Amino acid sequence: MHNGYAIETKNLTKLFGKFTALDGLDMRVEAGAVHGLLGPNGAGKTTSIKVLCGLIKPTSGEAYIFGKKVPDRSILPRIGYMPQETALYLELSVHHNLAMYGELYGLSGKKIAEREKELLRFIALEKWKDAPVANLSGGMKHRVSLACSMIHEPDLLFLDEPTVGVDPELRASFWEYFGLLKRAGVTIVMTTHYMDEAQHCDKIGLIRQGKLIAEGTPGDITRGTNTTNLEDAFLALARRQEQA
Amino acid sequence: MNIRRILTITRRIFRGLRNDWRSLFMMFVTPVIGIAVFGVAFSGDVNSVDLVVVNQDQGYQIPPASVPVSIADAVVENFDTHVLKLDRVATEEEAVDRVRRGKAFGLIIFPENFTSNVYEKMMDPSLALDTTIRLELDRSNVTVANSILKAVSDAMLKASSAMGVEAPVTLDSSTAIYAQEASFRDFSVPGITAFVVFMLTFILTLLAFVSERTSGSLERLQVTPLRESELVMGYALAFSVIAVLQTAMTLVVIVGVFQVMVVGSILLAFLVIALLAVMSLSLGIMLSSLAKREAQAIQFLPVVALPVFLLGGVFWPVEGIPAWMRPLSYAIPPSYAVNATRSVMLRGWGVGEIWVDLVALFGFTVAFLALSVWSLHRARG
Numbered sequence: 001m002h003n004g005y006a007i008e009t010k011n012l013t014k015l016f017g018k019f020t021a022l023d024g025l026d027m028r029v030e031a032g033a034v035h036g037l038l039g040p041n042g043a044g045k046t047t048s049i050k051v052l053c054g055l056i057k058p059t060s061g062e063a064y065i066f067g068k069k070v071p072d073r074s075i076l077p078r079i080g081y082m083p084q085e086t087a088l089y090l091e092l093s094v095h096h097n098l099a100m101y102g103e104l105y106g107l108s109g110k111k112i113a114e115r116e117k118e119l120l121r122f123i124a125l126e127k128w129k130d131a132p133v134a135n136l137s138g139g140m141k142h143r144v145s146l147a148c149s150m151i152h153e154p155d156l157l158f159l160d161e162p163t164v165g166v167d168p169e170l171r172a173s174f175w176e177y178f179g180l181l182k183r184a185g186v187t188i189v190m191t192t193h194y195m196d197e198a199q200h201c202d203k204i205g206l207i208r209q210g211k212l213i214a215e216g217t218p219g220d221i222t223r224g225t226n227t228t229n230l231e232d233a234f235l236a237l238a239r240r241q242e243q244a
Numbered sequence: 245m246n247i248r249r250i251l252t253i254t255r256r257i258f259r260g261l262r263n264d265w266r267s268l269f270m271m272f273v274t275p276v277i278g279i280a281v282f283g284v285a286f287s288g289d290v291n292s293v294d295l296v297v298v299n300q301d302q303g304y305q306i307p308p309a310s311v312p313v314s315i316a317d318a319v320v321e322n323f324d325t326h327v328l329k330l331d332r333v334a335t336e337e338e339a340v341d342r343v344r345r346g347k348a349f350g351l352i353i354f355p356e357n358f359t360s361n362v363y364e365k366m367m368d369p370s371l372a373l374d375t376t377i378r379l380e381l382d383r384s385n386v387t388v389a390n391s392i393l394k395a396v397s398d399a400m401l402k403a404s405s406a407m408g409v410e411a412p413v414t415l416d417s418s419t420a421i422y423a424q425e426a427s428f429r430d431f432s433v434p435g436i437t438a439f440v441v442f443m444l445t446f447i448l449t450l451l452a453f454v455s456e457r458t459s460g461s462l463e464r465l466q467v468t469p470l471r472e473s474e475l476v477m478g479y480a481l482a483f484s485v486i487a488v489l490q491t492a493m494t495l496v497v498i499v500g501v502f503q504v505m506v507v508g509s510i511l512l513a514f515l516v517i518a519l520l521a522v523m524s525l526s527l528g529i530m531l532s533s534l535a536k537r538e539a540q541a542i543q544f545l546p547v548v549a550l551p552v553f554l555l556g557g558v559f560w561p562v563e564g565i566p567a568w569m570r571p572l573s574y575a576i577p578p579s580y581a582v583n584a585t586r587s588v589m590l591r592g593w594g595v596g597e598i599w600v601d602l603v604a605l606f607g608f609t610v611a612f613l614a615l616s617v618w619s620l621h622r623a624r625g
Contacts, residue, residue, distance in 0.1 A: 053467045073469070081467040085460030104468040148464070158467075 005064075006031040006156055006187040007052060012061035014047055014210075021047040023210035024061065029189055029203075034182050036201035037191045038234065044210040045191035046084060049158045052189070053081050065156065077105060080154035084161050086141045090134035094125060094144050097133060098151055105152035112151070119147040122177050124170070139165050146174070150181075157181070159190040163197060175200050195230040206234055213237045266535075270543040278550045290391035290564045294348035295328045296339040301358035315362055315411060316354035318403040319377070319396075327395045343382055343421045346587070346597065349563070350381035350392050350421070365412045379417040383424060384590035385561050386431040393417055423505065423590040430505040433498050434513070434585040435558035438520055441494060442578045443549060445487045445521045449479065449528030454541045457532065462620075472620040476529055476613055480522065487521030507592035513585050516598070519605045520581035526612035527577070533619035557582045577608040 007029035014022040022044045029035040037045045050056040052063055054071030063070040066078065088097050095116065102112035120126045123143035125136075133141060142165050149157065163171045178188055178200070190201075198204045199218050206214040206221065214221050214237050218230055225233040261267055303314035323330065331348060333339050339351035354377055355361075361373035379396055381389040396415060404411055423430065456462045465475060495514055498504045506513070527548075535541035552558065555565060555572050556579040562570055573579045584601035587593040595602070 050463075055463055055466055073471075076467060076469050079467065081464060083460045083463055087460035087464045089461065090459075101468065104465070104470050106469070 004031060005029060006033075007035075007063070007065055007189065009048075009052075009063045010061055012048070012051060012063055013059050014044075014051060014056060015059045020210050022051065022058070022061075025207075025210070025212055027205055027212055027215070029187060031187050032182060032185050033202040034178060034188045034190070034200065036198045036204040037189065037207055038193065038195065038198050038204050038230070039191075039207035040193060043207040045207055046160055047210075048207070049081075049160050049189065049191060053079065053158055077152065078155045080149040080152065080157045082146050082149035082157075082159045082162055084164075086133075086138075086145050088133045088141060088145055088148065091132060093130045093132055094120070094136075095129045097144060097148055101148045102151045107152060115151050115153070119150060122173075123147050124173075139167060139170070142166055143170070154186065156187045157189070159188065161191055161193075163192065163194065171197075195234065198230050204230070206237060208234075208238055208241060211241070213241050264540075266540050267543060270547065274546055274550070278546065278554075281550065281554050289327060290388050290561060291326050292329045292567045293327060293388055293392060293563050294331055295323075295392055296342050296348045296351040297330050297332045298334070298336050298339045298351060298353045299332065300356045301354045302356070302360075304357075304360035304363055306363055313359060315359045315403065315407070315413070316377075318407060319354070319399050322399040322402040322406070324395050324398065327391060340380070340421065343380070346382075346591075346593075348382075349385065349388050350379060352396060353378040353380075362411050362413060366409065369412060375412055376414045376416045378419070379415060380419050380421050381417060382422040382591070383420040383426045384422045384431065384586055385563070386426055386428050388561050388563050389420075391563075422592070423507065426505055426590055429502065430590060431586070432559055433502065433504045434589050435556075435582045437494050437498060438517060438578055438581045438585055439552060439556070439558045441487065441491055441517050441521050442524045442552065442581070443545075444490060445483060445524040446528045446548060447545065448486070449483050449525040450532050450535075450541050450544065451538060452483075453479065453529050453532035454535050454538050458537050466620075472617045475620065476526075476616045479529060480525060480613065483525040484518070484522050487525065488518045491517040491521060504589070506589050508588040508590075508594065510589075512594065512598075513588045516581055516584045516588065516602070516605070519602065519609070520578060523577050523581075523605050523609040523612065526609050526616060529616040530612045530619060533616075533622070551576055552578045555579065557586075577605060580604040580608075 005028045007027065009025050009027045012022050012025040012027075013020070025044070025048060027048070037048060039045050047056065051058050052065060052070060054076075057071070065072070065075050068075050089100070092100070098116050098119065099112050102115065107115065120129055123146065125140060125143060128136060128140065133144060136144065142162075146159070146162055149159070163174060166174065181188060192198065201218065203215065203217055204221065205212050214224070214233070216224070221233050222228060222230065225236040227233040227236055297320060299316050299320065301314050301316035303312035303317070305312040320330070331342070333342065336351075336353055339353070342348045343351055355374050358375065362375045365371050365373050365375055377396075377400070379393065381392060383389045400413060400415060404413070466472075491514055495510065495517070499506055499510065531544055531548075532541065535544065551572070554560070555562070555569070556576045557573065562573045562579065565573065580601040584598040587598055
């Protein structure tokens with residue numbers, strides 16, 4: 001562990017041509033915390049996650065996961081990634097999708113079966129185990145995608161908009177499960193643009209135009225901006241950024 | 245019908261194209277290149293075909309002339325050197341060996357005392373003297389063989405008319421060195437088989453890999469311990485099995501149903517096509533990195549198919565392409581498979597004769613697989 005942080009970035013910058021997606025991002029995520037990245041579309045949330053997962057090389061700056069400089073293949077078995085897209089094999093069944101990822105992480109057949117049972121219960125899709133993913137609804141696919149990212153019991157979970165398209169009841173059970181994972185010591189980094197959801201996070205980072213404009217607990221941020229909710233806090237911080 | 249709504253749709257399509265340089269390239273540049281290659285490559289005649297000449301004729305001093313004349317020389321001088329590239333050797337064995345090794349498409353033999361025999365026979369047609377020019381061809385390429393036959397017949401006519409006499413000369417082309425009974429179908433089927441297997445395997449892999457990218461599953465895989473090389477090899481293995489089955493079925497149809505000539509080992513022909521299939525899938529994976537979505541991938545098809553079709557020797561022999569354009573054929577991987585399959589099926593060649601084609605196919609496969617892995621690494625931009 002690097003200074004007790006699961007993630008640490010230093011002046012992380014990513015340019016796509018002339019567009020600055022990340023502008024000197026300095027971020028720290030404590031191990032075992034649920035960390036939310038909030039911001040409007042195009043703020044740089046997904047780019048941050050992709051850089052941290054080693055999918056995109058930063059233009060400059062550094063990122064560390066568990067003390068190892070990204071990209072480093074040795075950290076891959078310890079992380080789970082749920083992309084924004086469903087990213088599943090539609091022609092395969094739910095079971096085969098889960099089993100494939102289990103095998104890629106080197107799990108035994110027995111372990112895969114155990115994890116599959118547990119995850120299917122969590123995503124409430126036990127009855128759909130053998131159905132082709134193509135036959136599932138959008139929300140169901142999203143749940144299978146989440147399960148695939150957790151099959152190998154990662155220490156660090158990157159979730160890009162995990163609750164989009166999920167109904168309120170299931171969303172509540174997701175948060176319950178994330179709480180269980182947190183208690184088991186799993187670090188969760190998730191992006192969302194639902195400000196109300198951020199209340200569940202231990203800490204949040206507000207991102208706008210590739211810059212981290214505030215970081216702290218939801219309470220810290222609202223107090224620091226003299227507002228009563230995160231939405232107003234974000235708007236106040238955005239105005240400050242414009243004036244600066 | 246509302247014209248405004250119709251025009252809205254039309255405008256939407258043109259606006260979309262403005263930001264899609266790949267589609268614009270395919271729409272306007274590909275047809276021009278295709279037609280240009282077609283026009284130049286299919287210029288009409290087979291040309292620069294190697295023919296070995298064995299001229300054993302010593303000539304004959306016809307009275308009252310003081311210098312010997314040679315009808316064989318007269319025929320050779322009248323060969324159209326645009327069509328034929330002559331290679332003179334001393335013995336028949338040497339000439340046969342050259343054709344057998346694929347260094348020439350045929351040999352022509354003027355027998356000893358050819359001119360004197362012709363002269364004697366002109367004087368007395370009842371004499372049983374050898375006045376036959378023997379033309380032995382490699383008929384594995386029917387188009388080329390027919391072009392040589394025509395060029396030799398034309399030269400004989402020209403020589404005869406230049407001498408002002410109708411010489412009692414016959415041309416015997418009944419013996420072929422390879423593929424004696426080959427028809428145009430026998431010639432074209434190996435090429436078509438290679439072309440079909442190449443295109444099908446290429447399309448399947450290209451679309452499967454593009455879909456892996458567009459669905460986001462490729463990104464997810466890249467965050468697992470799976471290495472890019474393992475991903476490419478996994479694909480290569482799966483599609484190789486499919487391609488091998490596809491090849492086996494194709495060969496069963498062409499040999500079993502169409503009864504195409506197979507002089508050599510059908511197993512070797514099968515191995516060549518299977519190797520071509522593996523090469524095709526590696527090309528598919530490599531090119532998939534250039535397409536952002538399936539629609540763009542589809543547009544690659546003419547760009548890949550046209551050169552193979554026009555310059556790969558599928559229907560039109562490479563010898564029919566202008567000599568300066570032939571090096572392009574060597575840059576087209578399926579041309580090696582077409583040549584090797586045809587040589588195995590119609591000439592009966594073995595590994596010893598087609599090893600260059602096999603090495604070339606293998607080399608392209610390794611290079612494309614390596615480039616596929618590199619393109620996946622590069623995608624982590």
